[in-house]
Amino acid sequence: MIDKRTKLINTAKTLFAKNGFYATATAKIAKEAGVSNGILFHYFPTKAELIHAMYYDIKDRIFNYSVSQIYKEATLKESIYTLWLAAVEWNLENAEDFEFMLQFENSPYFSNDIEKKHKYVQMSIELAEQGRSQNVFKDINALLLFQIMSSLVETNVKFLKYNPTFQNDVEFKNKLFEIAWDAIKK
Amino acid sequence: MIDKRTKLINTAKTLFAKNGFYATATAKIAKEAGVSNGILFHYFPTKAELIHAMYYDIKDRIFNYSVSQIYKEATLKESIYTLWLAAVEWNLENAEDFEFMLQFENSPYFSNDIEKKHKYVQMSIELAEQGRSQNVFKDINALLLFQIMSSLVETNVKFLKYNPTFQNDVEFKNKLFEIAWDAIKK
DNA sequence: TAAGAGACCGACTAATCAGTCATAAGGTGT
């Protein structure tokens, strides 16, 4: 049997994605997870800490997945493509995580400084700086380049979610990537 | 003296932008606005209706501002630039509206169908279709083209907010527009 | 086997919330 902390995170994710943070009572999370109310506050002293723990959990998982997809001999464009595709497909396959993130990143729980520290973001910024020093990317702040890519991934995932026909259309996805690539390339 | 309905919307906007929808009690809004609790529910039968009214209020205002900026003899690229710049500057100048929108559009109060019906979105889609038929834009769904522009505007506003140095840098803003333009142009 | 620690329970509480209601003042048309 899976441990109760993980069970709580998973249940919270489902309920948050469906009803939002505030419409989801901690007692409801515990009940749905099949554990006591007390144990929730044993692992997460406040609701905010539960929410932050979920954020790190998701960021870690998407980071691990993305890293597992890239290969060493790749060109810069190939690497960017791989990361872009990994992000799009991971978010499509993990719809609840995606929903949670959208809400979280636009809620008072989130701050920009939290994000910048994560290794996923740091890896992306490094890549962006590489692109700039190779004179391939536009002459723009590396963090901004990353944020542009991220927002395009987000838009693409939302679109694919509402238009499932395209979800397995490789040609269409390539078109979407060209949009993102054209945006950042010189 | 300005009417109480408007006073309520303005006060709610400030409090929502600062603390979020749920951390802001209706009673607090009324108190801060200097009116009774009852009158809030007289004008907005539920909290959700207040939130939706605020959304339409903002969308209407940004629409009117944007339309006032475009001129008839403009080329397609000029029109797109004007709308892009209008959106960026309006959101920068109306920081609370921007904050509110971010939260609203990523909350369970929002649905995609609400957005599609607004004249601001419909105008943008028309322009996107114009660009496609003139073979200037990429061969991609017009709604998606609009959503791409919107998400880039959002990203740019966020960046400018945290990097105020660039806020009056015309050259930098032109760079930002070129990113958006390169993304959608063929 | 004793003792300490972490995992776990669920009833409980103090606070907070959206929404109601009885009441009344001011304006408008007849």
Added chain:
DNA sequence: ACACCTTATGACTGATTAGTCGGTCTCTTA
């Protein structure tokens, strides 16, 4: 002067919430 509508008040309520607490169970280690 009357009926009626809109605007307005603020005390009130029933439901809900995050977080607490006293106590039990189980595992580890000396």
